[in-house]
Amino acid sequence: MKLKELLHAIPVKQLEGPLEVTVESICFDSRIVASNSLFVAVRGVHTDGHLYIEKAIGLGATVLVVEELPEQLNEAVTYALVDDSSYVLGLLATNFYGDPSKELKLVGVTGTNGKTTVATLLFNLFDNLGYQVGLISTVENKIGDRIIPATHTTPDPIALNKLLREMVEEGCDYCFMEVSSHAVVQQRIAGLRFAGGIFTNITHDHLDFHGTFDNYIKAKKKFFDDLDRYAFALTNADDRNGNVMLQNTFAHKKTYGLKTMADFKAKVVESHFDGMLLHIDGHEVWVKLVGGFNAYNLLAVYGAAILLEQETVKVLTAMSEIAGAEGRFETVRSQSGIVGIVDYAHTPDAVENVLETIRDLRSAGQQIITVLGCGGDRDKTKRPEMAAVAVKLSDKVIITSDNPRTEDPLAIIKDMEAGVDSRDRKNVFTIAERKEAIRAACHLAQPGDIVLVAGKGHEKYQEIQGVRHHFDDREILEETFNEQ
Ligand SMILES: CC(=O)N[C@H]1[C@@H](OP(=O)(O)OP(=O)(O)OC[C@H]2O[C@@H](n3ccc(=O)[nH]c3=O)[C@H](O)[C@@H]2O)O[C@H](CO)[C@@H](O)[C@@H]1O[C@H](C)C(=O)N[C@@H](C)C(=O)N[C@H](CCC(=O)O)C(=O)O
Numbered sequence: 286m287k288l289k290e291l292l293h294a295i296p297v298k299q300l301e302g303p304l305e306v307t308v309e310s311i312c313f314d315s316r317i318v319a320s321n322s323l324f325v326a327v328r329g330v331h332t333d334g335h336l337y338i339e340k341a342i343g344l345g346a347t348v349l350v351v352e353e354l355p356e357q358l359n360e361a362v363t364y365a366l367v368d369d370s371s372y373v374l375g376l377l378a379t380n381f382y383g384d385p386s387k388e389l390k391l392v393g394v395t396g397t398n399g400k401t402t403v404a405t406l407l408f409n410l411f412d413n414l415g416y417q418v419g420l421i422s423t424v425e426n427k428i429g430d431r432i433i434p435a436t437h438t439t440p441d442p443i444a445l446n447k448l449l450r451e452m453v454e455e456g457c458d459y460c461f462m463e464v465s466s467h468a469v470v471q472q473r474i475a476g477l478r479f480a481g482g483i484f485t486n487i488t489h490d491h492l493d494f495h496g497t498f499d500n501y502i503k504a505k506k507k508f509f510d511d512l513d514r515y516a517f518a519l520t521n522a523d524d525r526n527g528n529v530m531l532q533n534t535f536a537h538k539k540t541y542g543l544k545t546m547a548d549f550k551a552k553v554v555e556s557h558f559d560g561m562l563l564h565i566d567g568h569e570v571w572v573k574l575v576g577g578f579n580a581y582n583l584l585a586v587y588g589a590a591i592l593l594e595q596e597t598v599k600v601l602t603a604m605s606e607i608a609g610a611e612g613r614f615e616t617v618r619s620q621s622g623i624v625g626i627v628d629y630a631h632t633p634d635a636v637e638n639v640l641e642t643i644r645d646l647r648s649a650g651q652q653i654i655t656v657l658g659c660g661g662d663r664d665k666t667k668r669p670e671m672a673a674v675a676v677k678l679s680d681k682v683i684i685t686s687d688n689p690r691t692e693d694p695l696a697i698i699k700d701m702e703a704g705v706d707s708r709d710r711k712n713v714f715t716i717a718e719r720k721e722a723i724r725a726a727c728h729l730a731q732p733g734d735i736v737l738v739a740g741k742g743h744e745k746y747q748e749i750q751g752v753r754h755h756f757d758d759r760e761i762l763e764e765t766f767n768e769q
């Protein structure tokens with residue numbers, strides 16, 4: 286692509302060097318620069334892309350996008366000076382891939398919990414309605430039936446626009462994607478055109494990255510601030526910050542809720558371990574998901590489908606047939622009648638919701654044994670809160686390891702234990718090896734009891750010191766149940 290074309294509508298403050306250049310690829314990591322590429326120097330959390338400019342030139346970069354010009358300019362290359370290289374990277378990625386988000390209907394989902402569930406349900410719903418659909422999520426990316434492994438909840442702008450271009454080429458009418466707060470702050474979605482945005486909820490998470498809860502709210506809100514007036518913005522009216530999210534959006538504002546006045550209303554009529562009966566906008570529908578939180582997720586899905594001009598009855602019929610995402614409230618039963626549940630709850634609010642749901646569904650005498658750990662290199666302040674809520678709502682808790690990443694698993698466990706009241710200690714055990722913790726929970730359980738294994742959901746690995754070892758909560762539950 287000609288550099289002139291690639292720079293279309295890019296806010297460049299100063300251009301040094303030749304403009305008649307052909308760019309064959311764009312890149313923001315010097316380690317994978319190819320010849321005749323454009324390298325964008327981005328300032329990150331750990332290092333600064335500007336330190337790798339020479340390396341990028343050495344590997345064949347002919348255009349450099351920078352926030353600061355080097356003292357010595359190389360005459361053979363072109364430098365584009367910009368204010369915000371992360372933002373410009375987003376715009377360049379959309380230009381390079383021919384602005385794919387404008388050729389399909391892209392709907393983004395943001396919020397602390399429920400993004401994967403809502404995006405996956407929308408994917409499954411529109412697939413069921415007969416459309417060719419794309420999905421970008423924590424669990425996996427999909428183009429129709431084709432699965433493309435996911436690396437992030439929201440990919441970097443180059444991977445994202447490349448995926449969207451493939452979706453367009455493969456005839457996708459819609460794409461449903463998760464928009465993480467990291468992605469908003471790091472401008473991974475800059476330049477995309479959204480047909481709609483959905484807000485699920487905001488509670489404690491990622492304060493390591495955002496610093497304060499207020500900054501975390503601002504990050505999510507920016508997604509709605511940047512929507513245009515042709516888009517819809519659908520918010521959770523029951524969430525304390527649901528209205529704040531839409532305060533400054535140009536988009537068409539709509540609300541959903543179970544408790545307060547809203548454009549889309551629902552009520553949970555019946556709840557069972559294998560589904561719920563919902564009353565939605567005057568209709569009754571059986572769904573395969575359980576838990577009040579999933580009633581919110583399903584209502585958001587319903588609202589979005591209506592705003593995307595689908596017919597009510599067709600939508601409700603399809604909603605009764607679709608399943609949610611892998612590793613979210615997945616049940617495994619033992620021969621002796623122990624119920625194992627694998628769930629991706631990794632925030633205090635999610636742990637609370639999933640346990641409240643189990644408490645509502647259990648019969649008298651059924652004990653709840655929870656196995657829980659917290660991830661390393663992530664918000665430390667959520668650790669005691671997650672442990673406290675698990676202890677409050679379970680009969681027994683086994684504190685264990687999640688993905689310690691570069692941290693010491695025992696230090697993470699100690700942070701969690703700080704949230705346990707001394708009066709509750711007798712019901713709390715610590716087993717650092719996650720596999721042993723799950724096995725112990727299964728052995729402690731009596732027929733009829735419920736073993737909740739929280740935090741890792743669909744994940745098929747445990748990350749320890751940069752190495753991902755195979756690990757699957759569900760597999761361990763099944764193995765242990767088979768031995769019993
Ligand atoms: C904290 C965070 O979001 N980090 C992301 C960020 O990395 P970073 O800021 O650490 O980058 P850095 O290492 O400082 O490097 C700065 C720049 O120098 C470049 N560089 C670096 C080294 C080198 O030799 N050459 C070079 O050019 C890098 O490519 C980068 O452009 O930019 C990288 C490139 O896009 C991401 O891969 C990386 O995600 C890391 C792996 C990560 O774990 N992110 C998580 C926290 C995340 O993003 N999570 C959210 C979901 C959260 C949720 O849903 O709950 C997500 O959307 O997945």
Ligand SMILES: Nc1ncnc2c1ncn2[C@@H]1O[C@H](COP(=O)(O)OP(=O)(O)OP(=O)(O)O)[C@@H](O)[C@H]1O
Pocket residue numbers: 396397398399400401402403423438463485486578579581582612613614628629630631634635636638639742
């Ligand atoms: N609407 C909701 N409100 C509160 N908790 C929820 C909601 N939906 C799901 N959960 C809980 O949060 C967990 C994660 O759900 P999901 O994967 O859909 O969230 P997410 O926002 O995609 O998370 P991530 O930030 O990791 O991408 C679920 O396993 C469940 O315990």
Ligand SMILES: N[C@H](CCC[C@H](N)C(=O)O)C(=O)O
Pocket residue numbers: 423438631659660661663687688740741744
């Ligand atoms: N998207 C979330 C996933 C957390 C999952 C949990 N298993 C952990 O490792 O903390 C994050 O990156 O914070």
Ligand SMILES: [Mg+2]
Pocket residue numbers: 400401402422423424438463
């Ligand atoms: Mg997700």
